[in-house]
Amino acid sequence: MPDEAGVQIRVQEVVKSFTRTDFDSPLVVLDNLCFSIERGRFVSIIGESGCGKTTLLRMIAGLDFPSKGCVYRDNVKVTALDSKCGMMFQQTLLFPFLTVYENVAFGPRMLKKYDPRQIRGLLQLVRVEEFSNAYPNHLSGGMRQRVSLARALANEPDILLLDEPLGALDALTRMKLQDELVTIWQKRKNTMIMVTHDIDEAVFLSDTIIILSPRPAHIEETLSLDIPYPRNRSDPRFIAARNRILEILQYAGDFR
Amino acid sequence: MKAGKVKAVLICLAPVLSGCLLLVQYFAAPNAGNYTTTLVYPFCVGAVMLMYLALCGVSLINSRIYHAIRRLAPLYCAVFIVLALCDFVSLKTKILSLPFFPWPERLLNQIIIDHAILFDCAKNSLLLLFTGFIYGAAAGILTGILSGRLAVFRYWAEPVLKILGPIPPITWMPFMFIFSRTLFQGCVVMVAFSVWYPLSVSTMKGIIGIKKSYIESAKILGAVNEYKLIIKVMLPLVLPTIFQGLISGMRVACGSLMVAEMMGVESGLAWYITWQRGWGEFTKMYTSVAAICLVFIAVDLLLNCAKKLLVCWQEE
Numbered sequence: 347m348p349d350e351a352g353v354q355i356r357v358q359e360v361v362k363s364f365t366r367t368d369f370d371s372p373l374v375v376l377d378n379l380c381f382s383i384e385r386g387r388f389v390s391i392i393g394e395s396g397c398g399k400t401t402l403l404r405m406i407a408g409l410d411f412p413s414k415g416c417v418y419r420d421n422v423k424v425t426a427l428d429s430k431c432g433m434m435f436q437q438t439l440l441f442p443f444l445t446v447y448e449n450v451a452f453g454p455r456m457l458k459k460y461d462p463r464q465i466r467g468l469l470q471l472v473r474v475e476e477f478s479n480a481y482p483n484h485l486s487g488g489m490r491q492r493v494s495l496a497r498a499l500a501n502e503p504d505i506l507l508l509d510e511p512l513g514a515l516d517a518l519t520r521m522k523l524q525d526e527l528v529t530i531w532q533k534r535k536n537t538m539i540m541v542t543h544d545i546d547e548a549v550f551l552s553d554t555i556i557i558l559s560p561r562p563a564h565i566e567e568t569l570s571l572d573i574p575y576p577r578n579r580s581d582p583r584f585i586a587a588r589n590r591i592l593e594i595l596q597y598a599g600d601f602r
Numbered sequence: 603m604k605a606g607k608v609k610a611v612l613i614c615l616a617p618v619l620s621g622c623l624l625l626v627q628y629f630a631a632p633n634a635g636n637y638t639t640t641l642v643y644p645f646c647v648g649a650v651m652l653m654y655l656a657l658c659g660v661s662l663i664n665s666r667i668y669h670a671i672r673r674l675a676p677l678y679c680a681v682f683i684v685l686a687l688c689d690f691v692s693l694k695t696k697i698l699s700l701p702f703f704p705w706p707e708r709l710l711n712q713i714i715i716d717h718a719i720l721f722d723c724a725k726n727s728l729l730l731l732f733t734g735f736i737y738g739a740a741a742g743i744l745t746g747i748l749s750g751r752l753a754v755f756r757y758w759a760e761p762v763l764k765i766l767g768p769i770p771p772i773t774w775m776p777f778m779f780i781f782s783r784t785l786f787q788g789c790v791v792m793v794a795f796s797v798w799y800p801l802s803v804s805t806m807k808g809i810i811g812i813k814k815s816y817i818e819s820a821k822i823l824g825a826v827n828e829y830k831l832i833i834k835v836m837l838p839l840v841l842p843t844i845f846q847g848l849i850s851g852m853r854v855a856c857g858s859l860m861v862a863e864m865m866g867v868e869s870g871l872a873w874y875i876t877w878q879r880g881w882g883e884f885t886k887m888y889t890s891v892a893a894i895c896l897v898f899i900a901v902d903l904l905l906n907c908a909k910k911l912l913v914c915w916q917e918e
Contacts, residue, residue, distance in 0.1 A: 409818055429824050439819040443838040443915045456824030456834070481915040501824060 353421075354505065354537050355383040355406060360415035362401055375401055377562035379415070383554070385504075388531055388538040390548035392591065393558030393566075399541040403507050406539065407433050419505070429457055432503030436510040438490035440482040446493050447478040453501040468496040471530065488519035495527075499534070508540040512547065524550050528575055545595075549587045550577050557594050567594050614658055614671055617678035621651040624686040627694065628707075634696035642714065643707035647685075654678065704885040713889045719874070720893050727870040727897065730786065731859050734793025738855065739848060742798040746805020746844075747832060756806070763802060771796040771854060772861045779866055789862040796858040797851035804847030808840030842916050845909040852905055856898050871897065 360379040363372040375398035383389050391399050404410040405417050408427040417424045419431060432453075440449045450468055454460040469475040472492040482490055491511060498506055511527075512520045528551060531538050542548050548555050549571065557566040569590065573583045625644055633639060661668035685706050691697040693705035704712070713720065749756040749763075771792055778795075782788035820835045837844075863872035871894045878886040 407822065409822075427821050427826060429822075431822075433819070433822045435815060435819065437815065439813075439815050441816070441820075441835065441838070443841065443913075452820075452825075452834075453823035456826075456830060483915065497823070 352384045353382045354385040354419065355539070356418040356421075357381050357402070357406075358416050358418065360402075360405065360412040360417060362398060362405065362410075363413045374562040376412075377564050379564060381556060381565060381568065383537060383539065385537055386535050387554055388528075388540070388552045389554045389556060390540045390542055390552040391556045391558060392542055392545060392548050392595075393563060394560045394595075395543070397558050397561045397563040399558060399563075400509055403433075403509050403539065403541050406505070407431055407507055429453070429501045430503050431505045431507065432498040432501055433507040433509065434491075434494050434498040434511045436513045438482065438487070438494050440490055440493055440497065442482055445479050445481055446474060446485070449482065449493055450496045450500050453497060457501060459501075465500065468500055471499075471533075472496045472526070486519075487515055488523065491515060491523060492526075495523075495530070499530070503536060505537045505539065508538060508542075510541055510543065513543065520547070525576070527551060528577075532575065545588055545591050546579065549573075549584055549591070550579065555587075555591065557591060610672060613675050614661070614668075616675050617654055617682060618651055618658075620679045620682035620686070621647060621654075624682050624689070627686055628689060631694050634694055637693055637696075637700075637705075639693065639707050640711060643710050646710065647682075701882065701884045704888060708885055709888055709892065712885045713892065716886060716889055720871075720889060723869060723871045723874045723890065724893055724897050727859065727863065727872070727894075728901075730789050730863075730867070730870060731793060731855060731901070734790040734859070735797050735852065735855055737790065738794035738797030738851065739801055741794065742801025742847065742851065743805050743837075743844065745798070745802040746847075747809060747836070749802070749806040750809025750836075751828070751832070759802075759806075763799065763806075767799055767803070771799070771858045775858075775862060775865060785867050789859065789867050792858045792862050793855045796855040797848070800851040800854065801844065801847035804843045804850075805840060808843035809836055811843075812836060812839055842909075842913050845905070845913060849902070849905050849909070852901060856901070860894070 357379050360376055361374065362376040363374045365372050375396075379402070391402060393399055401410060405412055406419070406424065408424045408431070411424075419428065440446075441452065444452065447465060447469065451460055451462075451465045454464065466475065466478075469478055472495050474489060474492050474496065477485060477489060477493075482493065485493070491514075495511070508527075512523050515523065524547060527538075531551075538551075540548070540551065553571055555569045555571065557569070558564070559566045569587065571583075571587055573581065573587070577584055624647060628639070628644055628647075657667060657671060661671050688706050692699065692703045693707065745759060745763075749759040774795065775788075775792060778788040778791045779785065782791055816835065816839065817831060820831060825831050825834055859870070860872040863870040864876045867873055871890050874890040875887050875894075878884075878890065
C-alpha cells in the first residue's frame with residue numbers, strides 16, 4: 347500500500363457485515379469506509395447508535411476484522427492485537443480481584459516491562475495514588491475510569507482507542523475527566539481515537555471529527571477543528587463547530 | 603436510653619444465668635436411680651462461664667467484642683439451657699435412660715478417657731478426607747477449565763457430567779472397592795469423586811459466564827496466550843464460584859467418607875461409631891458423633907475462612 351508520511355492508521359475500503367441467523371441477507375454495518383489518521387491526532391468518531399463506531403474501533407485494535415478491505419496500523423495490515431494499541435472501554439473492565447495498583451501494573455507485568463516508578467507515575471497522573479491499595483468495587487465510577495485510563499496508558503501505547511470512555515459518568519465528573527484527557531494527550535502526544543455520542547465532548551477534545559451516516563455507515567464528513575486548547579465551551583468557534591455537526595447529523599433544528 | 607442499656611447488660615449476662623441454672627440443677631437436684639457423677643463436667647462448665655465473664659469484662663473497653671457478645675449471647679444462653687434439659691431428661695429423671703441416652707457429663711468423661719483413640723480416628727478421617735479432596739478438587743478445576751474453554755471437550759464432558767451428576771457418589775462404592783488395591787485408595791477415590799462433580803460444574807459455569815469483554819481487555823493488555831489468560835484472569839475471576847463448588851463438594855465428600863468408613867475402611871470416626879455400636883457401647887458411639895460434628899464444623903470453617911481471605915475483593 348502507498349506510504350504517506352505521518353499517517354498512522356489507514357482504513358481502506360472497509361466493509362463490515364454480520365450474518366444474521368433469522369435473516370437471509372447479512373447485516374451491513376460499515377460500507378466502503380476510507381480514511382486515514384495522522385500520528386498524534388485526537389480523532390473523534392460520531393454517529394447514530396448502531397452505525398458501527400465501536401466495530402470500527404475494534405477493527406483498528408485487532409479485536410475484529412473487516413469483511414472486505416483492510417485496516418493498516420503503521421503501514422502494517424492489522425491481523426492481531428498489539429500492545430502498542432491500547433483501549434479503554436465504556437464499562438470499567440478493571441479486574442475486580444486486583445487492587446488499583448495491580449490493575450495498572452497488569453499490562454506491564456504481562457509484557458515483562460514492570461517498573462514500579464512508572465506505575466506510581468501513572469497513578470499520580472490520573473490522581474488516584476491514594477487509592478492504590480483499594481479494590482475497584484470500592485471506587486466511584488469516575489475513579490474507576492481514571493484507573494482504566496491509567497491501565498490503558500501503562501503499556502505506553504502509540505495509539506489509544508477510547509470507546510465512549512466517559513459515557514457512564516455524571517456531567518461534572520465527565521467534564522473534569524475531559525480536561526484531564528486533553529492534558530494527558532498533550533503531555534504524551536499519542537494518537538487518540540474516541541467513539542462518542544456526545545457532540546460537545548467531541549468538539550472539546552478532538553482536532554478531527556469523523557461523522558458517520560446511519561447504518562450502513564459511510565463517512566458523512568470529516569471536520570478539522572482549528573480551535574486552540576484548552577477549549578472554552580462558550581467560544582463562538584466551539585458553538586459553530588457543534589452546530590455544524592448537528593446540521594450534518596440533521597438534528598440542527600431540534601437542538602437550536 | 604437507660605432501659606436499653608439495662609436490656610443489653612441483661613442479654614449479655616443471660617448465658618451466665620443459664621449456666622448457673624445448669625449448675626444449680628446439677629448439684630441440688632438428686633440423681634435418678636443409681637446414677638453417679640463426677641466434678642469434671644461442672645468444672646468445665648464453670649471454666650467456660652468464667653471465660654465468658656472475662657470476655658464480658660473486655661467488651662467494656664472493646665466495642666467489637668461487645669457487639670459479638672451481644673449478638674451471640676442468646677445463642678450461648680440456649681446452649682446452657684439445652685445442656686440443662688439433657689441433664690434433666692436423663693440424669694435427673696431417667697425419662698431417657700441408659701444405655702441409649704447418656705447425659706453430657708458421662709459423654710465428657712468418656713471423651714476424656716478415649717481421647718487418644720478419638721484423636722487417632724479423627725486424624726485418619728482427616729487424612730482420607732483431604733487426600734481425596736485435593737485429588738478431587740484438582741481434577742474438578744481441570745475438568746471445569748477444559749470444558750469452559752474448549753467446545754470439543756465440553757461436547758463430551760457435559761453428557762458425562764449430566765449422567766453422573768444426579769447419582770450420589772456412594773452408589774459407586776462397591777466398584778471403588780473392587781477396582782482399588784486398598785480400602786484407603788477406594789475411599790480416596792470416592793471422596794475425590796464427590797468433590798470432582800460439583801467443582802467441575804461450578805468451574806465450567808464460572809468460566810463460561812466470564813464477560814467476553816474482560817478477556818478482550820486482558821488480551822489488549824498483553825495476556826495473549828491461553829495459559830496467561832487462564833492463570834492470571836479467568837481463575838481469579840471465577841474463584842468465588844470455585845469456592846462455592848469446594849464448599850458444597852466438601853459437604854458431599856464428608857457424607858461419602860462417613861459411609862465409606864462405616865462400610866469398609868478400618869479406621870476413622872465413622873468406623874469407630876460402627877465398632878462401638880456393635881459392642882452396644884452407646885456412650886462411646888456418641889463421643890465419636892460429637893467428634894465428627896466438631897471435625898466437620900472445623901473443616902467448613904476452614905474453607906469459609908480461606909474463601910474470605912482469598913475472595914476479599916468480592917462485593918458484599
